Amino acid sequence: MGVLDREAGEASIAEEGPLPDWHTLMREEIEQRLGTGPSGLSTEEVEARLERYGPNVLQREARETRLTVFLRQFKSVLIIILIIAAAVSFLVGEAIDAFAILIIVALNAVLGFSQEWQAGEAIEALKKLLVQHAVVVRGGERREIDASGIVPGDIVVVEMGERVPADLFIIEATSLQVDEAPLTGESSPVNKAPGSLPPETPLAERSNMAFAGTTVVNGRGYGIAVATGMKTEFGKIAGLSQQVADVTTPLARQMDRLGRDLGLIAIGIAVLVVIVGLLQQRGFLEMFLIGVSLAVAVIPEGLPAVVTLTLALGIKSMMRRNCLIRHLPASETLGAVSVICTDKTGTLTRNEMTVVRVRTPGEEVTVTGAGYAPEGEFLVGERTIDPLADPGLRQYLRTVLLCNHATLALEEGGWRIFGTPTEGALVVAAAKAGLSRDDAPETVKEFSFNSTRKRMTIIYREDEGDVAYVKGAPEVLLSLSSRALLAGSVVPLTEDLRAKLLAEIEEYASQGLRLLGAAYRPLPAGLEWTEDSVEQDLIFLGFAGIVDPPRPEAAEAIRLCKSAGIDVIMITGDNPLTAYTIAKNLGLSSEGALTGADLESMSDEDLERRLRTTKVLSRVTAEHKLRVIDVLSKDQAVIAMTGDGVNDAPALKKASIGIAMGIKGTDVAKESSDMVLVDDNFASIVAGVEEGRREYDNISRFTRYLLSSNVGELVAIVGGILLGLPLILIPVQILWINLVTDGLTALALGLEPAERDVMQRKPRDPGEAILTRSAYLVISILGIWLGLLTIYVFSGLYEIDLDRARTMAFTGLIIFELYNVLNFRSFRFPLHQIGFFSNPTLLLAILGGLALQAVVVYVPIFNTFLGTAPLTLADWGLLALLGLPVLIAGEAYKVIRLRAGKGAEAPPVPA
Template structure:
């Protein structure tokens, strides 16, 4: 019974996704199981199945609304503490203080929202349109339908250049080749043909299936839909990706920890100060004011805004290095990476198949030049040769050019590209390097197409001397059908000894990671029967070519740089192990052999953990394998960057510390699951991003510690004055002015500090190490106490004569002392003359700007009441400048002594600001 005759009320078959039995069944069994036939489904049956199974679409994670992205900016513990501080200030009547805190919090949130939303829009711009229409057979007629309305049992027509709309079982195929790289990572197109396969056949080797999201690159065919929507392999992986939770970044965890610690300290000190003040019989209102001042002094109000701005500036710098950051903290996370799990094709390699060697019966020839640009030459040994003057090489190149459908397009300015399969394109490029072209050549008369069973292709041309069959394919297949070979320009018999020698040479090429393709030809006798079997016999063997996807020239240097930076690199690919290992060796990616997905399945977690220390190539892996590798590495406290471009990479991209999707060849699923998009798909850009990320973290550490040392100074001044029975040295609005405006400007300028020269010679930092290490806390306390005591000294000498002027001196003095101090925090390892006094001009502009603002609030009459200031004399400013100078001198002396002791040795992985 055909589907057109089915009872509309009869229940359609149950859709079982893509279980192992689909590829192990015959065509007839598939049709029977799905209730379909050569005429396809009826329109009525298709409608009923659509009602039952739903549309052929993926359930996508709902993108955050603008409001959700904005509210996410308030999740930080530090932001919550600032909001509480604003509430307390409002409660005690310090309205101006409360307003200032709220303004900075809202501005910080707005800035973070702008950056993240723009990144989301950039991702949307990178997205490519998914398949919208598909051709199916229904009611025996070929018709175009919306791909979303395809159902199990539909008979889909596949043509070159089209995307596969659902998971299909192939029932007809003519030279059908499918690019499955987005799903399996296989770098070469996969030949497709009908026929059952063993149940245990892996996904990458299911040659009788075509999967949703892959692309037909050659030939044509038909397939029966066995799975749609979320039950396809594409959908299964998308579902796996949606179940993976986003990982928090090391910086986010450190900032939350810092916020909690500061909150506890602020409350504790404020409460203690109020109790001490009440015991001194001070007024309750005065002590409330003191408590608020201390809370404000402890919390660096400008820190969240400075961190956000610094990360945003880092995002801009990353973009200049071809790294599009989707979320602000990811730019810093990249700098903490200790392991990079990288794809091979297009990331470490150019993704442009290239002929590198040709072996004819006469000799082996090296072909120079990489990629699709027809630029290069031919060498025998070290000597250049004219390939067309060599009869054997010339005939080989002419044969692979004529027995070919690929077209080389483009030019040197716009870039070269191949229209057709990459392997055929590589042969066309090699022939072009010899000056050969199909233009003006003979016309093809007949073709016997390539398929996975024949493993060869033949095109017959009408030549002046008669018809000639040009054949290319698997060299061992052509060798078996050859009785002669071209040697020294003459056709000679192919002996068994020579046949064995050629097979051994083919094996050497293949074991070296080269894709090997042979060529042969045969002049055809007139009037002879012309079938594939009769034409493809008694061939004249011409030799074979070694084809490789060449490594990117800059990738080897990038891997060497990773090694010097203490970053482990692991290649994880869906490609075959021989090819992957050969590429790894060429790039200097040292390790012990390669592990396949099957090997991973046999190893326990502990065994795999041990192997990952020495094995740097994982091939033929699935999405589940990648997640398992990330889990194992994460237990070692590694910060993991995972690159990927395919649907199968999406779960791992989401699970990794930082997921890096490819911008050129990456799928939408990969981009949406990533933290960063690599605009140029180049591994070297990742390493450049790591350097930028390390610079960002160093700068965040610099200004965080600088701001906290300033806050310690404010705290010492207020608490010290309280214990000495002095009036309140700094009022809350003055502390806010210091924290938000003057310290904020210089802290932001520290974010522009260039990377130190050894930034990529330090080991990655421990992600569990706090932002404030023991050494850093010691430096913060020493400098902060010094600043605080200087401020008390300035205030105590004047308050009995003129309290307002004394407070202005203390207020301005603390700012000047901190401006000296900010120069200390540019580096705690190198003195100023080593890093360059003016290497960060932004900082000196910030220092001048801070001084100008302070002069304004001291002398402009309408600003004086708001900040409680009074005019100062030039002598007052001179005294403050002299008092602060030893702060800088002491820091420089310390760094000079330290640099002499260390003899400028590279750091041990500790941040340069640990002191």
């Protein structure tokens, strides 16, 4: 078929309607639909189609500006309330109060902005993965063009080492193999060949298609471009990533709820007290100032900044555990994870194919060592053997080495395979035996592998004559063999031996092993070399069992996940039997495996039920992963999704927390994630979960501590008004307590070490409020105690010296709260069990708080701004004695609970 004219091409495309399933068509049908042929398109036709379809690039989602990201930091209800409080303070002339509030708001915004600016770059990363250049046939000539200029109907040439520039229907292939792991999750390269396939063929098995963004690892071929840009499978995933909305974290929702509650409480109390004061004939301006003081007392101004700083410090701690957090709330969210949906290849496994067994006709040999390092032993039973001294094993290894295109090289960072992983595994096995191709004979002929033949042959010119070395599916080679190498001698392949070997092939396959057989044949002189003539009367040598070995720490990580109440689900594009076997070896119990086809035939309700017992999902697409997350989310599960490929990007973005691989992960996966595993180690997730749980526990601790302090301030002010006393604390003193003294100790409380059983309890309920009824009770009891002590101190002195009385109340409340912070280190274990010095930062913060209070009491300039007066040493001693029972009562409470057997069962923070 020649080059069609422009009108014919446009007509054929216009009539096609919805895009067909290209893999189901024959070459002639596709050429007719796309108006193309062996000579490709004309220049005029290409220009017309570029105008119609657009360039072969991904559409870019509008990037958020720096201003947008910065303004988003002010969406929190608490932040909005603080800004309103600052405005009111300005209106009533309290500029110092307003300035202090705005400083803390600005600090919070800057910290949040600095962490979030790198987010939202998934589409840019996707775009970078597209090839920059491509070779096409146009007007009968080969041309190198910018890949963005490819249009549907172009004839595209692909070769080893290149990325596929568009979705192609293969029309010619020579040993063509494509690595589709970034797109489908399939761990081994896919052989490509022309032909049509049934409609139900899954994406990972479409051997007549090559997809944009994948890599050619062997051979070469020609294909017709059937989809470009956003119409490619690659582009569809980019579109899914754009459509997925960011998920609000549990902590963000809880803090917003807390902010709304505190705002309503602040307004209600302030209005009520102002009304009471007016009824007491107090002046309106005085009562307005008191109302502002109450609002400031109720709202913990330092809470947003302390939360932000605690999360930022947690990020640094996680980085030491090889968990790179990209968004502040993600570190806390990780601690709430109840389900981890993990990829298999490169996550639970090493993504390095390894020969573990070689079965020759005479014996089974175990091969030790994992990965691509040529280090290991050959064992028969428990006995180590010399592989070169065993004629059958030596010949098998030499054959698979010679009938091979992969090479092994030592580079910076370790050993690397150039070629397909499966062929690489055979090269490594031969290298473990001391074999190499350095002295290989001359190659004279090759019959390439394809999915129909399931074998390849390379003929070498040996000293004794030409020899054909054959590698392929062991059952195919057995059918072509009439002899076998047994005990160093070539013997007839009897039916009994053939049946025995076939049975063992099935046994190996049932264990999830990938199998490759080998055979050879000295060729008689004068034989005409064709596939049929050469590949017969072969001498069968045996077959190897190859696995992608599990990471050694993955099994322990899964066990720890179980003890922490975290469900693990393997989601992979690999073969279901292989995936199930690896899951079983890792200790991941599952009732069989579900395939992508199974998912499509099930309702959401059925899928939800199956996921309770079936933990292995194979042959899945990006859409399937999104559906699984949707189904799991109906139970309010907090879902972590791990992955490394392009196909993982939408699910990584939609999951509660997306976790990408740092070493083998694509840029797309990393930019779509919330966290990156620097070492690609699944076990690091467990360390991250522990750190996340510690962070949330500490956020809960200092939230309760700050609120109990604020209740104390509220009780002191309201109680004083009801008793007809002057204002006990002025607004600037309350701000000093909330932002400086309480802020330091609260931040130090955020560094409290994790409790010893933090990974032996179930994940927290993400719907549960950060403050429960019992927590409010604890806060109220302690706050009322602190407030009444403050009123007691003030009431005995105000008639003598108001400034001194206010300073005693101000200083006393700070001392009482510094005692109280020790109570919140744990509500389960007393100090002598957790260790008084186990959080030295907190002790330094307590001493720092006392030192700062001494400064504001004795430095004249602070006396003016904060309304303080110097105190005597006796005053300090009295306040210290009055506050000591607060700590003693808290310790006694914990001891009583432990002796009653309740402390060990209680949550780590008062619930």
